[in-house]
Amino acid sequence: MRTHRTPLARRIQRGFTLVEMAIVLAVIGLIIGAIAVGKDVQRNAEYQKIANKFAMQWKAAYDQYYQRNGGVLGDCQQAPTYMVNGAQTTFAGAAAVCTRTGGSAVAGIPENFANTGFKICNGQGYAPGQTGAGDTTLSSQNLRELFNRAGVRMPPGRGEGQEDRYLYQDTNGNATEVQVCFQWNPPGTTSGAGNVMVLRGLTPDLARFMDQVIDGKPDSREGRFRIQGRVAHNGGAADANAPGTAWEANNTIASSIQTSDAATGAATPAAATATGRQFDEDRVVLLTAHWIMEE
Incomplete structure (x- = not known):
């Protein structure tokens, strides 16, 4: 006895069309792309945090130290050198730069300091x-x-x-x-x-x-x-700029x-x-x- 397939049976056995496959592949590509982009976004956000909330904040702290002390970090207040760690340097053979004993015969420029x-x-x-x-x-x-x-x-x-x-x-x-x-x-x-x-x-x-x-x-x-x-640079004229x-x-x-x-x-x-x-x-x-x- 011959049977006839119903429209429902034909629909159940039907596979994906090319359009449907293309849509699925496009969605998968978007997901993979979003994951890759997400990693880059996360890394850039971390870098931005390091720059703004760490390095920039240390720059602000350094500037605040200068304004509050009237000298750079680790320098002498009473006889500043304007060099970081200036308090540990010596000047013209003196025992300590903060006292500046002697050395009046030379200029107070970095070339005349030691331990810098x-x-x-x-x-x-x-x-x-x-x-x-x-x-x-x-x-x-x-x-x-x-x-x-x-x-x-x-x-x-x-x-x-x-x-x-x-x-x-x-x-x-x-x-x-x-x-x-x-x-x-x-x-x-x-x-x-x-x-x-x-x-x-x-x-x-x-x-x-x-x-x-x-x-x-x-x-x-x-x-x-x-x-x-x-x-x-090697000092040549072409290297200057x-x-x-x-x-x-x-x-x-x-x-x-x-x-x-x-x-x-x-x-x-x-x-x-x-x-x-x-x-x-x-x-x-x-x-x-x-x-x-x-x-």
Whole structure:
């Protein structure tokens, strides 16, 4: 006996049309794209927080210290040098710069001071050379003690006692710490002469972002935000106003911090453009930057 299929049975056995498949694939693509974009948005938000609520707040605290004390961080009030950590320097062979005994035969300019350029931190943090070449000697003055003595409120940072630190994740998901210090750079320093904020533990991606925020020009040689330890121009006339240099190191090269592997070391970030391991689980190479202060 012959049977007839009902319209309902035909509808049940029917597959997806090309239009329906295209819609499904488009929705899946949108979801995947939204996830990828969401990660970038989250990272940019974290970078913005580091720049605005940490670095910028430390800049404001430094300026407040200057206004309240009439001198820069760690300087002598009665005989200022206008150099960070000036109280630890000596002048024209004198025992202490704050007394300025003798030395009237020479000018009170940086070239006539000794023991200059020591950085003021709250502890050593990264060992010298871990986040780039050019680290200076640690001052005997403590960053946190100086701000507390002056009654200047510091940014919250990682918490009480670690206001100079900020924890974030690098692009490979590894925990990374930014540390703030201050120091004075002698004339001719490529990262900027005068008093600078030292930011240690920056990934290249974060350094580029902060450079763009601070002076609008992501250039590691020029502007108010520069990489520490950059080799100076060779002095030729063509180099005087030559274009700067990018933050070369990328976000896929391993850093050899506290290891003995063959990954690109923190002291040679420029080599990270072409050498070193490129595994997603590796720690991203870290850099040190100098932010030039107005005072």
